[in-house]
Each structure stands twice: as C-alpha cells, then as structure tokens.
Amino acid sequence: xxxxxxxxxxxxxxxxxxxxxxxxxxxxxxxxxxxxxxxxxxxxxxxxxxxxxxxxxxxxxxxxxxxxxxxxxxxxxxxxxxxxxxxxxxxxxxxxxxxxxxxxxxxxxxxxxxxxxxxxxxxxxxxxxxxxxxxxxxxxxxxxxxxxxxxxxxxxxxxxxxxxxxxxxxxxxxxxxxxxxxxxxxxxxxxxxxxxxxxxxxxxxxxxxxxxxxxxxxxxxxxxxxxxxxxxxxxxxxxxxxxxxxxxxxxxxxxxxxxxxxxxxxxxxxxxxxxxxxxxxxxxxxxxxxxxxxxxxxxxxxxxxxxxxxxxxxxxxxxxxxxxxxxxxxxxxxxxxxxxxxxxxxxxxxxxxxxxxxxxxxxxxxxxxxxxxxxxxxxxxxxxxxxxxxxxxxxxxxxxxxxxxxxxxxxxxxxxxxxxxxxxxxxxxxxxxxxxxxxxxxxxxxxxxxxxxxxxxxxxxxxxxxxxxxxxxxxxxxxxxxxxxxxxxxxxxxx
Amino acid sequence: xxxxxxxxxxxxxxxxxxxxxxxxxxxxxxxxxxxxxxxxxxxxxxxxxxxxxxxxxxxxxxxxxxxxxxxxxxxxxxxxxxxxxxxxxxxxxxxxxxxxxxxxxxxxxxxxxxxxxxxxxxxxxxxxxxxxxxxxxxxxxxxxxxxxxxxxxxxxxxxxxxxxxxxxxxxxxxxxxxxxxxxxxxxxxxxxxxxxxxxxxxxxxxxxxxxxxxxxxxxxxxxxxxxxxxxxxxxxxxxxxxxxxxxxxxxxxxxxxxxxxxxxxxxxxxxxxxxxxxxxxxxxxxxxxxxxxxxxxxxxxxxxxxxxxxxxxxxxxxxxxxxxxxxxxxxxxxxxxxxxxxxxxxxxxxxxxxxxxxxxxxxxxxxxxxxxxxxxxxxxxxxxxxxxxxxxxxxxxxxxxxxxxxxxxxxxxxxxxxxxxxxxxxxxxxxxxxxxxxxxxxxxxxxxxxxxxxxxxxxxxxxxxxxxxxxxxxxxxxxxxxxxxxxxxxxxxxx
Numbered sequence: 001x002x003x004x005x006x007x008x009x010x011x012x013x014x015x016x017x018x019x020x021x022x023x024x025x026x027x028x029x030x031x032x033x034x035x036x037x038x039x040x041x042x043x044x045x046x047x048x049x050x051x052x053x054x055x056x057x058x059x060x061x062x063x064x065x066x067x068x069x070x071x072x073x074x075x076x077x078x079x080x081x082x083x084x085x086x087x088x089x090x091x092x093x094x095x096x097x098x099x100x101x102x103x104x105x106x107x108x109x110x111x112x113x114x115x116x117x118x119x120x121x122x123x124x125x126x127x128x129x130x131x132x133x134x135x136x137x138x139x140x141x142x143x144x145x146x147x148x149x150x151x152x153x154x155x156x157x158x159x160x161x162x163x164x165x166x167x168x169x170x171x172x173x174x175x176x177x178x179x180x181x182x183x184x185x186x187x188x189x190x191x192x193x194x195x196x197x198x199x200x201x202x203x204x205x206x207x208x209x210x211x212x213x214x215x216x217x218x219x220x221x222x223x224x225x226x227x228x229x230x231x232x233x234x235x236x237x238x239x240x241x242x243x244x245x246x247x248x249x250x251x252x253x254x255x256x257x258x259x260x261x262x263x264x265x266x267x268x269x270x271x272x273x274x275x276x277x278x279x280x281x282x283x284x285x286x287x288x289x290x291x292x293x294x295x296x297x298x299x300x301x302x303x304x305x306x307x308x309x310x311x312x313x314x315x316x317x318x319x320x321x322x323x324x325x326x327x328x329x330x331x332x333x334x335x336x337x338x339x340x341x342x343x344x345x346x347x348x349x350x351x352x353x354x355x356x357x358x359x360x361x362x363x364x365x366x367x368x369x370x371x372x373x374x375x376x377x378x379x380x381x382x383x384x385x386x387x388x389x390x391x392x393x394x395x396x397x398x399x400x401x402x403x404x405x406x407x408x409x410x411x412x413x414x415x416x417x418x419x420x421x422x423x424x425x426x427x428x429x430x431x432x433x434x435x436x437x438x439x440x441x442x443x444x445x446x447x448x449x450x451x452x453x454x455x456x457x458x459x460x461x462x463x464x465x466x467x468x469x470x471x472x473x474x475x476x477x478x479x480x481x482x483x484x485x486x487x488x489x490x491x492x493x494x495x
Numbered sequence: 496x497x498x499x500x501x502x503x504x505x506x507x508x509x510x511x512x513x514x515x516x517x518x519x520x521x522x523x524x525x526x527x528x529x530x531x532x533x534x535x536x537x538x539x540x541x542x543x544x545x546x547x548x549x550x551x552x553x554x555x556x557x558x559x560x561x562x563x564x565x566x567x568x569x570x571x572x573x574x575x576x577x578x579x580x581x582x583x584x585x586x587x588x589x590x591x592x593x594x595x596x597x598x599x600x601x602x603x604x605x606x607x608x609x610x611x612x613x614x615x616x617x618x619x620x621x622x623x624x625x626x627x628x629x630x631x632x633x634x635x636x637x638x639x640x641x642x643x644x645x646x647x648x649x650x651x652x653x654x655x656x657x658x659x660x661x662x663x664x665x666x667x668x669x670x671x672x673x674x675x676x677x678x679x680x681x682x683x684x685x686x687x688x689x690x691x692x693x694x695x696x697x698x699x700x701x702x703x704x705x706x707x708x709x710x711x712x713x714x715x716x717x718x719x720x721x722x723x724x725x726x727x728x729x730x731x732x733x734x735x736x737x738x739x740x741x742x743x744x745x746x747x748x749x750x751x752x753x754x755x756x757x758x759x760x761x762x763x764x765x766x767x768x769x770x771x772x773x774x775x776x777x778x779x780x781x782x783x784x785x786x787x788x789x790x791x792x793x794x795x796x797x798x799x800x801x802x803x804x805x806x807x808x809x810x811x812x813x814x815x816x817x818x819x820x821x822x823x824x825x826x827x828x829x830x831x832x833x834x835x836x837x838x839x840x841x842x843x844x845x846x847x848x849x850x851x852x853x854x855x856x857x858x859x860x861x862x863x864x865x866x867x868x869x870x871x872x873x874x875x876x877x878x879x880x881x882x883x884x885x886x887x888x889x890x891x892x893x894x895x896x897x898x899x900x901x902x903x904x905x906x907x908x909x910x911x912x913x914x915x916x917x918x919x920x921x922x923x924x925x926x927x928x929x930x931x932x933x934x935x936x937x938x939x940x941x942x943x944x945x946x947x948x949x950x951x952x953x954x955x956x957x958x959x960x961x962x963x964x965x966x967x968x969x970x971x972x973x974x975x976x977x978x979x980x981x982x983x984x985x986x987x988x989x990x
Contacts, residue, residue, distance in 0.1 A: 006801065008912065025774045028813060031679050104756065104788065105847070109703035112850040136654045145647040148862075152640040159631045159830035184526050196691060196856035203855055208604035232854055261599065279520045293599065306501065318523060335654035337861035352600070355607040359727055360698055361691035365860050366832035367643075417503065 007048055015050050019058035027067050027078055038068065038076045107212065111232050118228060126443035127477035131272075131421035131465030132336070135391060139335055143380060147371035158367040165358035166350070167194025167342075168369040174376040175328075175342050182382075183303065184313035185326055187344045193353045194364050196339040198301060198329040202229045204343070204356045205262070205297055205325055210235045215260040217294075219247050221452035223271045226264050226299065235262075239454040244414075246270045246277030253288045263289060263296045267315045268303035272423050272452055272463045274415020282315050290321030299327045304385045306418040307393035322346035330372065332420060333385055340364060340372060388467075392420060398471040399464060399478065406482035420467035423449060426460050428485050435462070435484065442480040502543055510545055514553035522562050522573055533563065533571045602707065606727050613723060621938035622972040626767075626916035626960030627831070630886060634830055638875060642866035653862045660853035661845070662689025662837075663864040669871040670823075670837050677877075678798065679808030680821055682839045688848045689859050691834040693796060693824040697724045699838070699851045700757070700792055700820055705730045710755040714742050716947035718766045718794065721759050730757075734949040739909075741765045741772030748783045758784060758791045762810045763798035767918050767944055767958045769910020777810050785816030794822045799880045801913040802888035817841035825867065827915060828880055835859060835867060883962075887915060893966040894959060894973065901977035915962035918944060921955050923980050930957070930979065937975040 005022035007015060026032040038044070041059060045052040059076060062068040069079045105113060112118070124130075151158050162168060172192040179185035195201045202225070210216065212234030218227065220239030230237060238260065240251045247265050263285070267277035277285075289296050298315045306312070316326040329341035345353050357363070375381055396417070403411050403424065412425040426435065432448040439446055446464055450457035466474055500517035502510060521527040533539070536554060540547040554571060557563040564574045600608060607613070619625075646653050657663055667687040674680035690696045697720070705711065707729030713722065715734030725732060733755065735746045742760050758780070762772035772780075784791050793810045801807070811821040824836035840848050852858070870876055891912070898906050898919065907920040921930065927943040934941060941959055945952035961969055 006807070021774050025808065028774075028778075031808060104704075106702065106704050106706045106709070109847060109851075112703065112847050112854070115846070118850045118853055133655065137649070139654060141647060141649055141651075141654070145644050148643055148647060149640050152636060152643060154632070154636055156636075159634060159636070159832050160628065161831045199854065200856035207601065208607065209599075209601050211601045214601070229854055279516050279523075283523075312501070313520065313526060336656045337654050337858070339856060339858065339860050351610070352604060352607050355613045356604075358613055359607070359694065359724055360855065361695035361834060363832070363834065365834050365863060367863075368860060 005048070007050065009050075016054045016057035016061075019044075019048070019050075019055060020061050023058065023062055024065075024067055032078050034078050034080045036078045037074075038078070040075065107234060108232055111234070117232075125440060125445040127445070127469065127473050127480070129444065129446035129462075129464040129466070129469070129477060131447060131463050132332070133465060133468045134332060134335060134420065135388065135467055136335065138388065138391060140380065140384060144371060144375070147374045148367060150374070151370040152367055156370075158370055160366075162363050162366060164354060165363050166354045167192065167364060168366060168373065170377075171369045171373040172342075174373050176344075178376055178381070179314075179326075179328070179344065183300065184317040185344055186317050186319075187326075191344050191347060191350060193343040193345060193350070193357060194369065195341050195343055195357065196361065196364055197331055197336075198299065198327050198341045199225055199229070200339075200360065201327045201329075201341055201343045202226050202297070202299075204353060204360060205295075205327075206230055206233045206235065208349075208352060208356055209261050209295060213259070214262075215258060216262045216264060217252055217260050218264040218454075219266065219270060220454055221272060221449060221457070222264065222454075223266065223299065223301075224452050226297075227452075227454065230262075230264070237454055242270050242273055242275060244273075244275045245281060246275045247281065247285070249281045249284045249288070253284060260292065260294050263294055264299065265296060265315070266299045266301065268300050268312050269416065269419045271299075271301065272415075272421065272449055274419065274423055276312060276416055276418075277315070282318055286315070286319055286321065286323070289323045294323065296324045297327060298324050301327075301329060302332045302419045303328075304333050305389055305392055305420060306416075307389065307396065316344060322348070325349075333381070333388070334372075334375075338368060338372075340368060392467050395466045395469065395471060395474060396422065398474045399466045402475045402478035406478050407485065410482075410485055414461075421463050421465040423461055423463050425458075426462065426485055428460060430485070432457075432459055432462075435460075435481075438484045439481055442484065444477050444480050446481070500543070502545065504545075511549045511552035511556075514539075514543070514545075514550060515556050518553065518557055519560075519562055527573050529573050529575045531573045532569075533573070535570065602729060603727055606729070612727075620935060620940040622940070622964065622968050622975070624939065624941035624957075624959040624961070624964070624972060626942060626958050627827070628960060628963045629827060629830060629915065630883065630962055631830065633883065633886060635875065635879065639866060639870070642869050643862060645869070646865040647862055651865075653865055655861075657858050657861060659849060660858050661849045662687065662859060663861060663868065665872075666864045666868040667837075669868050671839075673871055673876065674809075674821075674823070674839065678795065679812040680839055681812050681814075682821075686839050686842060686845060688838040688840060688845070688852060689864060690836050690838055690852065691856065691859055692826055692831075693794065693822050693836045694720055694724070695834075695855065696822045696824075696836055696838045697721050697792070697794075699848060699855060700790075700822075701725055701728045701730065703844075703847060703851055704756050704790060708754070709757075710753060711757045711759060712747055712755050712789075713759040713949075714761065714765060715949055716767060716944060716952070717759065717949075718761065718796075719947050721792075721794065722947075722949065725757075725759070732949055737765050737768055737770060739768075739770045740776060741770045742776065742780070744776045744779045744783070748779060755787070755789050758789055759794065760791060760810070761794045761796065763795050763807050764911065764914045766794075766796065767910075767916065767947055769914065769918055771807060771911055771913075772810070777813055781810070781814055781816065781818070784818045789818065791819045792822060793819050796822075796824060797827045797914045798823075799828050800884055800887055800915060801911075802884065802891065811839060817843070820844075828876070828883070829867075829870075833863060833867070835863060887962050890961045890964065890966060890969060891917065893969045894961045897970040897973035901973050902980065905977075905980055909956075916958050916960040918956055918958050920953075921957065921980055923955060925980070927952075927954055927957075930955075933979045934976055937979065939972050939975050941976070 007018045041052050041055040045055045066079055068076050070076050173189040175192050176187050176189040206229050210233045213236055215238050216230045216235045217238040217240050219242050241248050246267060300314060314326060316324040326344035330338055400413060403413060410427045414423040432450055436448055446462050449461035449463055502513045536547050536550040540550045561574055563571055565571050668684040670687050671682050671684040701724050705728045708731055710733055711725045711730045712733045712735050714737050736743050741762060795809060809821060811819040821839035825833055895908060898908060905922045909918040927945055931943055941957050944956035944958055
C-alpha cells in the first residue's frame with residue numbers, strides 16, 4: 001500500500017478511530033481503490049508505531065461497515081462493492097460532471113457568462129496584421145536575461161513581498177522621471193501605481209469609480225478592451241464620436257449626458273482611427289471635467305511611436321484640477337507577456353489605489369520590476385524606443401506604399417504618422433466578415449474595426465498592425481488582400 | 496531651444512497654425528518656460544524645412560496674444576508674464592494640489608477609502624515572527640535563475656500574449672498532475688486557471704459570485720485577506736466558529752442564514768487556529784453545499800507542510816456536486832514575490848473564469864510560468880518541499896520547546912503539527928496592543944490574532960510564523976517575549 005496515513009498521538013480522538021477515519025477517507029477520496037490490498041494489521045501497526053490491537057479495531061469497524069472485505073488466505077482488501085453512495089470511483093475522464101446550474105452568479109458573473117462578451121482568439125495565420133504586437137525579434141532579450149540574472153541572486157530582495165502594493169520604489173521613481181521628461185506628465189514617484197498591464201489599470205479605475213448604471217463617456221470607435229472592462233462593471237456607456245482631431249469634445253460639453261463619472265480617451269493616438277486630440281479640445285475637455293467632477297482616463301498606450309516628430313505632451317500635464325488618471329504600459333515598447341504597466345493618479349487617490357491593488361493581487365512580480373528599473377535607468381528603454389521608432393517608421397511606409405500601389409483608389413488610409421497600426425477603409429461591396437474570411441484563406445489575418453464601434457460601424461474598415469511584420473511580409477500580405485478585393489467590381493463612391 | 500516641434504505638411508491645418516499650436520502648447524504644458532529664448536525665425540524655418548514667412552506668422556500671432564515677447568537686440572522669449580490663467584508654471588514640489596473632493600467613488604471605492612480597511616505594513620524589526628513568509632535563504636535561487644535564463648532566449652515564446660488567459664498550458668498540466676497526486680484533487684488541466692497569487696483568485700471568485708449584500712460564510716477566526724476581498728465587494732459576512740476540527744459545520748447546516756452564496760474554508764490547516772477539518776464535517780459541508788447551491792472556496796494555502804504525516808487529501812477530491820473551487824498558491828512553497836497561484840474550478844465555470852482573468856489583467860507573466868513549469872516537472876518542487884518540510888519541522892519544534900521552557904504555563908499552544916505558523920494564547924493581564932508594543936521595543940515583531948476575528952476576539956492570542964527564522968532567532972525571540980510577560984503578575988486562570 002503506497003498510501004500513508006497520518007495519526008496524531010496527542011489528539012483527543014482515540015487512535016483506532018483516527019486509523020478508521022484515515023482509511024475511510026482514503027476510500028472515499030479514491031486514493032484507495034476498490035480491490036486494493038491493505039497491509040496486514042501487524043505491518044501497519046509497526047509502521048505507525050502503535051499497537052496491533054488498535055489497528056485490528058479499526059479494520060473490524062471498516063469490515064463491519066462494508067468498506068473492507070477479507071479474502072481467506074489472501075488478506076484484507078478495499079471492498080469491490082462499496083455501500084456508501086457518496087463514493088465516487090469513476091475515473092475523471094468518464095465521470096459525468098453534473099452542471100452547476102443551481103449556482104447563481106453575480107451580475108458581473110452573468111455578464112461574463114455570455115460567450116459573445118469576450119471570444120477566445122483565433123489561430124494565427126501565415127501573415128498577421130493583428131495589431132498590438134511589437135517586433136518580438138528586435139527586443140534585446142539577451143540584455144533582459146542579464147538584467148534578470150543580475151537580481152536573481154542569493155541575498156537579493158526579489159523573493160519577498162514589497163512593503164507597499166504600489167510597486168518597487170526605484171521603479172516608480174524611474175517611471176516618474178521618464179514620464180516627466182518624455183511625456184510632460186507632471187508627477188512625483190509617489191503618484192505612480194505599478195499595475196499588471198494597462199488592462200489591470202482600467203479594471204482598478206472602473207471598480208473604484210463605477211457603480212452599476214454610472215455613466216462612462218468613451219470614444220466611438222474606441223478601444224474594445226476598455227469597453228469590456230466598463231461593461232462588465234455594469235457601466236452605462238455614452239459613445240462620443242471622433243474625427244481626425246480625436247474626441248469631439250463639444251458633444252460632451254453641450255450634450256445632456258446624465259451621471260457621467262469617467263471619460264476614457266486616447267489623446268496621443270486615438271484608437272483605432274489614429275487622430276491626435278487637438279490642444280483646444282484638450283483644454284475644453286479638462287475644463288469641462290473639472291467643472292463636472294468627472295475623472296478623465298488618459299490611455300497613452302503607444303505614444304512612444306511618432307515618426308519624425310517628438311511625442312505629444314500628455315493631457316495629464318495640462319491638468320490643474322487633478323481630474324486625469326494617466327495610464328501607460330510596457331506591453332507595446334517591451335513585450336506583451338511582461339505584465340507591467342502604470343497609473344499616474346492624483347495625490348489624494350494614491351492610498352485608495354494602493355488598497356485596490358493589494359486586494360486585486362497584492363503586488364506585481366518583483367524580479368521583473370527590478371529588471372525593468374535597470375532597463376529604464378541605464379538608458380536601454382529610450383535606446384530601444386529610438387530603434388523601434390526607426391524600424392516601425394520604415395514598416396509603416398512600406399505598408400502605406402504597398403496599399404497605394406496594390407489597392408490604388410480602392411483604399412483610404414486613416415490616421416496620423418504614428419503608432420504600431422493604421423486603419424484603412426476598403427472601397428468594396430464585400431462585407432467585413434467576407435473579407436476577413438477570404439483573407440484567412442489566403443493566409444492573412446487582420447482585424448475589422450467594427451467591434452470597436454459601440455453603435456453601428458460604417459463598415460469596410462480594418463486595423464492593420466505592422467510592427468511585428470518585416471517589409472516583405474507586409475508587401476506580400478497587402479498583395480494578397482488586394483487580390484481579394486480586385487476580383488470584384490468596385491463600388492460607386494458616394495463622396 | 497531643446498524643444499522640438501512637430502508639424503505635418505499633409506495635415507489640413509495650415510503650417511503657421513500648426514507651429515502656433517505647438518509653441519502655445521509647449522508654453523501651456525510647461526515644456527517652454529517663462530523667459531526661455533526661442534530660436535530665430537530663420538533657424539526654426541530651416542530646421543522644420545518650411546518657409547520663414549510661415550514661422551514669422553506664428554511668432555506674430557503668439558506675440559499679439561502675449562505668449563511671447565521681443566527684447567530688442569536679444570531675440571524672442573517666452574513671456575515672463577503669461578496672460579493665460581490656464582498656465583501652470585510652478586514646479587511640482589511647491590504646487591498646491593487641489594483635492595479632488597468633487598469626485599465620487601463607487602461603493603467599492605468608498606469602502607477602500609477607509610484607512611482602517613487595509614493598513615500599510617509596519618517597518619520590520621530584528622526578529623520577525625510575522626507569518627506567511629518562507630525561508631528565503633533556502634530557496635534554490637541559482638536554479639531559478641537558470642530556469643529563467645533557459646527560456647529568456649532569442650526565438651523563445653516568452654514575449655507574446657498567451658492564446659488563452661487561463662495560463663500557459665504546460666503549467667496547467669503540471670499543476671493538475673501535481674494536485675492529483677499530492678492533494679487527491681480530481682481535475683484535468685482544463686480546469687486550472689493560473690492567477691496572480693491566491694489574492695487574485697479570491698478576488699475573481701468574489702466578483703463572479705457576489706452582488707452587494709449577498710452572504711458569505713467564513714471561519715471565525717479566519718484569514719483576513721479573504722475577508723477584505725469579501726467586504727470590499729459588499730458581501731454580508733456570516734462568521735461560523737471553529738474548533739480543533741475546523742469549521743463547526745453544524746452551525747451552517749442548522750442555522751438560518753439567508754442568501755449564502757459562498758463558504759470560505761481552510762480545511763487542511765485552519766487559519767489561524769491550525770485545526771484540520773474532520774472527515775465527517777467535510778462530508779456534511781459538501782452535502783449541505785450541494786443541496787443549498789452554495790460554492791465552497793477551499794483555500795489550501797500551506798497544505799504542503801505537515802510534519803511526519805502525509806498531506807491530507809483535499810476537500811475538492813470528495814466533491815461530487817461541482818461545488819468546490821480549490822485555491823492554491825506558490826507564495827508559500829516558492830516565494831511570495833512570485834505572483835503565481837491557481838484555481839481549480841468546475842468544468843462549466845472555466846470559460847467564465849477565463850474571461851474574468853482576461854478582464855482583470857489578461858494573463859500572468861509568461862517567463863515565470865515557463866520557469867515554474869520546469870521547476871515542477873523536473874522534480875524540483877517536490878524536492879524543495881521535502882527539504883523545507885524537514886527544516887520547518889525543526890524550527891517548529893524549536894519554537895514549541897522555547898515557548899514551553901520560557902513561558903511554562905503562561906502559554907497555550909494551539910494547532911496541528913503543520914504549516915508555517917502556530918497560534919499561542921498567552922495568559923497575561925496585558926492587552927494585545929501592549930504586548931505588541933513591548934515586543935517591538937525588544938526588537939521582536941509578531942501579529943495578534945484579533946484582526947482575524949470578525950466578532951470580538953477572546954484576546955491574548957498571537958500568530959507566530961517560524962519558517963523564516965533560524966533556531967537561534969526563534970529561541971532568542973521567545974526569550975524576549977517571555978521577559979515581557981514574566982515581569983507582570985500572572986492572572987488567575989479561570990479554567
């Protein structure tokens with residue numbers, strides 16, 4: 001019998017009862033299987049250092065209850081016909097799992113039980129224009145390994161809880177310095193909360209500000225991951241249209257929108273259309289938010305990448321009313337599997353966010369925070385951004401040129417000269433899903449823009465990520481896409 | 496001027512207007528400071544490759560609006576007296592931050608805004624009996640570094656998003672195998688959700704099952720971290736007393752407790768009292784939960800450590816009603832800063848938990864999941880547990896012996912021969928805070944049990960973690976604690 005049993009001579013329960021309980025438990029839990037032979041009373045008594053009479057007493061009780069059976073000349077066995085209907089001996093594979101229909105989910109759980117709410121991703125194809133992914137092969141992974149190894153050493157402090165849930169203090173300082181210099185964010189290290197990527201940042205903000213039914217204004221179209229977090233929390237969403245200068249703020253300020261608590265914006269590079277929120281609109285938005293007691297979430301997800309231009313200063317730096325929460329991530333500039341991002345929150349919200357972070361998952365992985373600190377303070381981050389800016393600029397130009405040469409006037413390219421993706425409108429009679437399906441057959445995946453619309457999408461819009469693809473992949477991918485469209489008559493342009 | 500400005504010749508906005516906007520923005524955002532000299536129109540035109548007339552037009556506009564001033568013979572400067580009341584030039588340090596009093600938090604946010612809800616930890620002392628921390632110096636950190644380095648290589652897949660938010664598939668498989676063998680958990684890899692430590696597991700469960708006002712039954716006393724997650728979500732808590740055999744289940748089954756959705760238990764090693772939930776109670780709890788449509792959270796936080804005995808099979812393995820969610824963590828057996836734990840959930844809840852994990856933070860850090868997979872599958876986990884079990888057993892014995900020899904009959908030791916802490920009751924007239932304060936003055940920190948009680952604590956109970964301390968620290972710490980108590984008259988024992 002490879003099933004050891006535990007007894008405690010100091011316990012109040014008599015020893016024979018303990019042995020009985022342990023064996024019965026072993027049978028009920030399936031660790032002792034029907035027909036399995038038990039050790040002799042002598043052997044078990046010896047191995048447990050208790051008297052043989054004690055073991056005999058236990059065995060007799062189990063025999064009388066039908067858990068064990070004796071086969072003369074052979075020994076004692078777990079009964080093949082266990083009487084207890086609680087017993088579950090079927091192997092997992094064949095076990096009929098009863099559904100937990102009687103369980104009632106929370107309102108949050110019910111929203112998440114809808115399969116359409118968040119679909120699992122599709123398999124990848126030969127050429128992926130899926131957005132949000134950097135050039136993995138250009139990340140200095142050897143350097144990253146060295147930085148990890150530097151801190152993953154005996155007597156380092158990477159194993160323990162941090163004192164505060166807001167994150168590793170030198171990392172908070174490095175991020176504050178970086179943001180002040182490169183993004184004109186006005187903050188001290190004390191305002192930085194390290195979070196597990198921007199999704200966690202969005203989730204924490206939503207939980208802290210939104211009761212069911214509270215309003216959130218957001219860009220239309222806008223980032224789906226944010227919208228999901230808002231909807232799951234039961235927010236009432238108020239889509240505000242965008243144009244080439246970003247959110248049309250006058251729709252907010254002149255419209256009558258009840259009970260708005262948050263406004264979600266991507267001012268540096270509107271997702272997915274690519275516009276940059278103009279200065280007059282920034283000032284208008286800030287003034288309105290301050291007056292209305294509304295918090296602005298500034299999601300600065302890929303602001304590092306502007307080609308031939310300096311990054312645009314953050315909205316947060318213009319704020320004088322403490323009504324902006326700034327959100328950034330290292331998923332785009334380093335790599336997505338590094339689950340580290342940050343919030344910059346007004347001073348008087350820091351401790352509340354710290355508690356929310358503690359409750360959510362206590363803190364982020366410490367070793368990666370150490371490595372990231374060095375990556376920033378030793379200049380690797382800005383160097384890497386400069387390199388990627390140049391690379392992505394080339395890739396973007398290749399994409400634009402390929403689109404123009406293969407599609408001609410069948411395509412309109414939207415968005416600023418920035419970021420890691422662009423949006424296109426294809427002039428075609430095919431509907432979006434047909435194009436996606438035909439592209440997939442040609443080994444090309446891309447994402448339609450329509451899921452990012454809360455209301456009806458104008459259609460025929462697609463988001464093309466280019467950061468991960470080399471120039472020949474880009475031009476080949478566009479060639480295949482153009483073939484799909486060119487086989488079909490071009491629609492009359494209505495404008 | 497080290498302030499580069501961005502213009503876009505393709506944009507609809509005229510170039511002189513773009514230059515104007517950029518400079519005004521630079522001034523408003525504080526990147527151009529009062530008194531700062533601007534380049535000449537000729538130089539700026541040259542650097543932007545635009546006509547000098549365009550730049551002159553922009554400068555004139557800014558001069559007329561008072562943003563710039565000209566000093567004859569010197570050049571053009573940012574005005575020292577900016578007319579715009581939006582301008583904010585004070586440095587961060589001296590800036591008076593208006594408080595965001597107008598912001599209304601959610602009900603969740605309001606709970607978290609109470610400072611008493613979650614206090615920041617205290618500074619550490621010379622000898623820390625604080626619980627929950629393993630022997631950091633015994634963790635095989637050189638091996639861990641090698642495992643990280645093995646996967647942190649060019650062409651590895653550690654940089655990208657995982658396809659599914661449930662976690663890295665080989666890790667899910669390794670955990671399922673480990674739990675089946677060592678904990679008698681009945682599960683397949685598909686039921687495993689990798690989470691950012693057990694706190695995230697508790698948070699996800701709470702969000703998915705609890706609406707404001709829903710009931711959660713929990714052990715009294717019980718784990719504070721769980722209680723905080725429940726309270727923050729607005730749950731109504733029903734404390735159920737424990738004895739040396741864990742939760743007194745009959746209080747649940749015979750009491751009239753309305754609207755209970757979840758029961759939170761630590762069956763292997765009741766926190767903090769140390770009891771083990773008996774088999775009859777396990778069966779009673781499962782039968783009641785199944786009948787009542789209640790989910791059980793089985794928090795198996797330190798079940799690896801039983802001394803001289805095999806770990807006790809998990810409650811989950813006895814469940815036939817799919818009403819147990821099993822929760823485990825690597826914080827105790829590896830190290831706390833590794834934010835990896837796992838849930839085992841019934842089949843029909845997997846996709847809902849996967850969506851909740853996606854919304855919370857998309858996925859856990861991938862590199863650490865790779866390293867952990869190897870750590871488990873190559874046998875390091877079980878080897879490390881065996882080593883630590885032997886070490887902690889020694890340390891526990893030292894603690895018990897020290898307590899008995901220094902305190903005599905002034906102390907009662909509670910709990911099973913298991914885990915990484917034990918609970919003591921000191922027979923003294925001092926109140927708990929006095930003892931904590933006097934201990935701190937003697938360089939010893941420990942934690943009173945009373946915060947783990949929802950109702951009134953009996954008092955004089957303390958939780959002593961011993962896993963992190965060597966034997967001389969333990970005996971010296973106990974000696975100092977005993978001195979505090981021995982200077983005072985011993986209370987008459989009431990029983």
